[in-house]
Amino acid sequence: MTPGPGLQRTLLPKGFFASGVNCGVRRYRPDMGLIFSDVPATAAGVFTTNACAAAPVHYSKALLPGKGIRAILTNSGQANAATGEQGVKDNLAMVEACAAALKVQPNEVLVASTGVIGKPLEMDKIVPGMPELAARLTDVTENFALAILTTDLVPKSMTTMVALSTGVVRLTGIAKGSGMIHPNMATMLGYLLTDAQIEPGMCHLMLKEVVDESFNMISVDGDTSTNDCVFMMANGASGISLAQQKDIQTFRKALLEVAQFLAQSIAADGEGATKLVEVEVRGLPDVELARVAARAVTTSPLVKTAIHGEDPNWGRILAKLGTAGIPASAFREMNLSIQGKEIFKNGAPLAFDRDEVRKELRLSKVRIEVDFGTGGHRATAWGCDLSKKYVDINTEYS
Amino acid sequence: MTPGPGLQRTLLPKGFFASGVNCGVRRYRPDMGLIFSDVPATAAGVFTTNACAAAPVHYSKALLPGKGIRAILTNSGQANAATGEQGVKDNLAMVEACAAALKVQPNEVLVASTGVIGKPLEMDKIVPGMPELAARLTDVTENFALAILTTDLVPKSMTTMVALSTGVVRLTGIAKGSGMIHPNMATMLGYLLTDAQIEPGMCHLMLKEVVDESFNMISVDGDTSTNDCVFMMANGASGISLAQQKDIQTFRKALLEVAQFLAQSIAADGEGATKLVEVEVRGLPDVELARVAARAVTTSPLVKTAIHGEDPNWGRILAKLGTAGIPASAFREMNLSIQGKEIFKNGAPLAFDRDEVRKELRLSKVRIEVDFGTGGHRATAWGCDLSKKYVDINTEYS
Numbered sequence: 001m002t003p004g005p006g007l008q009r010t011l012l013p014k015g016f017f018a019s020g021v022n023c024g025v026r027r028y029r030p031d032m033g034l035i036f037s038d039v040p041a042t043a044a045g046v047f048t049t050n051a052c053a054a055a056p057v058h059y060s061k062a063l064l065p066g067k068g069i070r071a072i073l074t075n076s077g078q079a080n081a082a083t084g085e086q087g088v089k090d091n092l093a094m095v096e097a098c099a100a101a102l103k104v105q106p107n108e109v110l111v112a113s114t115g116v117i118g119k120p121l122e123m124d125k126i127v128p129g130m131p132e133l134a135a136r137l138t139d140v141t142e143n144f145a146l147a148i149l150t151t152d153l154v155p156k157s158m159t160t161m162v163a164l165s166t167g168v169v170r171l172t173g174i175a176k177g178s179g180m181i182h183p184n185m186a187t188m189l190g191y192l193l194t195d196a197q198i199e200p201g202m203c204h205l206m207l208k209e210v211v212d213e214s215f216n217m218i219s220v221d222g223d224t225s226t227n228d229c230v231f232m233m234a235n236g237a238s239g240i241s242l243a244q245q246k247d248i249q250t251f252r253k254a255l256l257e258v259a260q261f262l263a264q265s266i267a268a269d270g271e272g273a274t275k276l277v278e279v280e281v282r283g284l285p286d287v288e289l290a291r292v293a294a295r296a297v298t299t300s301p302l303v304k305t306a307i308h309g310e311d312p313n314w315g316r317i318l319a320k321l322g323t324a325g326i327p328a329s330a331f332r333e334m335n336l337s338i339q340g341k342e343i344f345k346n347g348a349p350l351a352f353d354r355d356e357v358r359k360e361l362r363l364s365k366v367r368i369e370v371d372f373g374t375g376g377h378r379a380t381a382w383g384c385d386l387s388k389k390y391v392d393i394n395t396e397y398s
Numbered sequence: 399m400t401p402g403p404g405l406q407r408t409l410l411p412k413g414f415f416a417s418g419v420n421c422g423v424r425r426y427r428p429d430m431g432l433i434f435s436d437v438p439a440t441a442a443g444v445f446t447t448n449a450c451a452a453a454p455v456h457y458s459k460a461l462l463p464g465k466g467i468r469a470i471l472t473n474s475g476q477a478n479a480a481t482g483e484q485g486v487k488d489n490l491a492m493v494e495a496c497a498a499a500l501k502v503q504p505n506e507v508l509v510a511s512t513g514v515i516g517k518p519l520e521m522d523k524i525v526p527g528m529p530e531l532a533a534r535l536t537d538v539t540e541n542f543a544l545a546i547l548t549t550d551l552v553p554k555s556m557t558t559m560v561a562l563s564t565g566v567v568r569l570t571g572i573a574k575g576s577g578m579i580h581p582n583m584a585t586m587l588g589y590l591l592t593d594a595q596i597e598p599g600m601c602h603l604m605l606k607e608v609v610d611e612s613f614n615m616i617s618v619d620g621d622t623s624t625n626d627c628v629f630m631m632a633n634g635a636s637g638i639s640l641a642q643q644k645d646i647q648t649f650r651k652a653l654l655e656v657a658q659f660l661a662q663s664i665a666a667d668g669e670g671a672t673k674l675v676e677v678e679v680r681g682l683p684d685v686e687l688a689r690v691a692a693r694a695v696t697t698s699p700l701v702k703t704a705i706h707g708e709d710p711n712w713g714r715i716l717a718k719l720g721t722a723g724i725p726a727s728a729f730r731e732m733n734l735s736i737q738g739k740e741i742f743k744n745g746a747p748l749a750f751d752r753d754e755v756r757k758e759l760r761l762s763k764v765r766i767e768v769d770f771g772t773g774g775h776r777a778t779a780w781g782c783d784l785s786k787k788y789v790d791i792n793t794e795y796s
Contacts, residue, residue: 049721050717050720050721051719051720051721051722051723051724051725051726051728051729052716052717052719052720052726052729053720053726079713081713081717082713082716082747084745084746116713117713117714117716117717118712118713118716118747221698221699221700223698223699223700223714223717223718223721225717226716226717226720300619300621301619301621301699301788301792302619302621302792305788305789305792305793306792306793308789308793309792309793309794314516315479315480315514315515315516316515316621318450318480318515318516318624319448319450319479319515319621319623319624320621321449321450322448322449322450322451322624323447323448323449323621324449325449326449327449328449328450328451330449331449331450347482348482349480349516386789387789387793388786388789388790390699390703390789391703391706391784391785391786391788391789392786394699394700394703394704394707395703395704395706395707395785396707
């Protein structure tokens with residue numbers, strides 16, 4: 001699945017509703033979004049490992065994995081990170097206002113924030129906006145997917161049908177990432193919603209595994225946000241539960257596909273990006289090493305600028321792989337290809353038609369494959385090129 | 399000591415000579431440099447940890463620390479990395495040609511290369527150039543310091559006099575770094591030369607300690623080269639030896655000062671850089687954590703672009719520190735200042751005059767200080783801002 005412009009009108013799974021409104025924090029664009037389930041749902045979450053994690057991260061983390069979750073509230077414009085005790089209070093007040101508007105309990109509402117670090121939430125705008133946010137719930141993702149964006153160019157969401165042994169369930173993914181509208185860290189937010197019935201433990205396990213192969217494998221600039229969250233909600237409204245092993249596998253595969261689609265969409269919409277870069281590293285003795293190696297290549301500014309310049313500069317790729325912890329001996333068997341063209345084989349550079357590869361690098365997706373042939377593990381990472389626009393966006397923001 | 403344009407005519411310590419010539423690998427600029435001691439010298443080295451280390455790295459590493467070293471040969475233009483068995487042979491042939499021209503043994507000659515990865519050395523140009531290189535030895539660093547440059551804008555060298563209890567010794571440092579003339583990794587090379595007499599073990603220990611607080615604390619783009627080397631040679635030609643503990647301390651201090659001057663010069667001359675960035679992290683329970691934290695800030699593209707935009711964006715600094723492994727509790731006591739202005743105190747943001755700090759950020763050196771107040775260790779790292787010129791240099795090189 002190659003990410004393109006987000007599908008703006010995506011039907012939600014049964015029992016899920018979403019909305020997005022402008023409460024006045026931003027001038028025109030929607031700045032508050034809400035996901036609501038009309039029945040209590042199982043939910044799980046994975047969160048940033050940043051030691052300066054934002055107030056909403058601490059709040060949501062404490063509730064998950066769990067049952068009985070009804071909503072996910074998200075505001076954009078202010079990250080509520082590095083806001084101290086006031087940030088914790090504001091977060092709770094925002095949740096309480098939302099719960100009141102939805103007529104549910106505060107501990108049934110999850111929350112995520114994205115925006116400027118260190119700026120207090122504008123509570124005088126956010127709290128009065130809640131009734132409208134609750135009143136505007138619809139069965140499509142559109143307004144929510146827009147409300148959570150910062151400098152993203154396109155909304156990112158998709159819905160897929162998953163045929164299980166006892167019926168079909170729906171699975172929706174929505175994400176944002178890589179933007180900033182103010183001096184601020186990018187924040188990656190992901191939402192995975194299904195009307196299948198799933199136990200909290202399995203929900204959490206499945207989410208963690210899937211995130212490790214999707215959202216955790218992307219990088220735009222190598223900096224980890226204070227506000228990253230990926231939530232999963234399963235409300236069981238389809239009446240179909242994930243009981244049989246075969247169904248679990250089928251569902252997990254669909255979940256991974258949706259998560260990878262969203263992750264690729266974020267990388268492709270990275271600040272200043274003109275190309276999505278996919279790096280697959282194969283043939284290593286353990287998966288963690290393969291992940292570190294694949295991510296190392298996607299985070300190298302020298303590789304990113306070379307790709308921006310559409311130059312098959314394999315020396316930069318090799319040098320970056322050399323710092324990933326792979327033993328020197330493994331490089332003697334290394335194969336490397338760019339856009340399917342072999343560049344390096346059995347540890348030695350091949351003569352290749354540079355102009356032909358250059359032409360292939362004009363495409364909007366660049367694929368680099370590396371095979372060490374010394375083990376059965378592989379990993380894929382996604383990133384983007386580094387352009388002058390990235391510097392513009394992050395220098396001339398004010 | 400603030401780095402400025404390199405002092406082009408720097409007198410070498412007693413018994414040391416240096417030269418630089420053009421052998422034809424590059425069109426006009428000198429591309430081969432030589433340092434020679436007229437008496438055998440103690441020598442030590444520290445080398446890249448890249449698993450794809452170049453042939454000259456493996457060669458020089460095997461000879462150090464040691465006694466009886468007479469010369470360091472350096473070619474620029476071709477890194478002799480990822481060149482396989484041919485690279486090992488070429489390296490040896492280059493060393494043998496140099497040793498013959500100097501009338502010394504091959505195992506008395508160290509070697510370093512910098513330039514394009516994966517391109518074989520042009521032996522037909524390098525070998526015939528050796529007699530001229532040996533014939534042009536002088537007692538100043540000038541030609542050598544120029545011959546080792548790639549895309550560096552200025553040569554980098556300095557000489558200092560160190561007064562020991564039994565007399566004065568001379569200490570010279572020469573370095574290059576941060577440039578590329580072709581699709582290639584930047585390489586950092588450093589040379590520390592003294593006419594003091596020092597034992598190999600002490601030479602190695604002192605070099606390692608000093609490099610950890612200087613060259614190992616700089617970053618331009620976060621990518622580790624395949625060819626980094628720092629060499630130290632002590633030829634004893636002054637007749638003064640480092641015997642007393644007090645003299646060792648005095649000399650080590652001078653060595654650190656020279657190494658930090660060179661390291662700062664490299665950071666300030668980073669590709670596309672307009673500002674030197676110095677980050678000091680204090681008050682942590684161990685020095686390794688302080689080093690990781692200080693380096694994390696200097697490698698963040700978001701911090702680097704904010705500084706390029708002359709904006710005191712402390713949120714980006716805080717978020718980056720949050721990923722450095724410092725416990726969350728330490729942030730509650732954190733103080734942060736930019737250009738000496740307090741921005742964050744006891745874990746909370748202060749109201750500060752943004753325009754005043756902006757004005758201070760127009761200077762060519764930016765200093766960020768962070769104090770966690772939870773231990774007695776500190777570290778300082780150096781980097782540079784990230785400009786559109788960086789993207790130009792690394793995109794439009796061909």
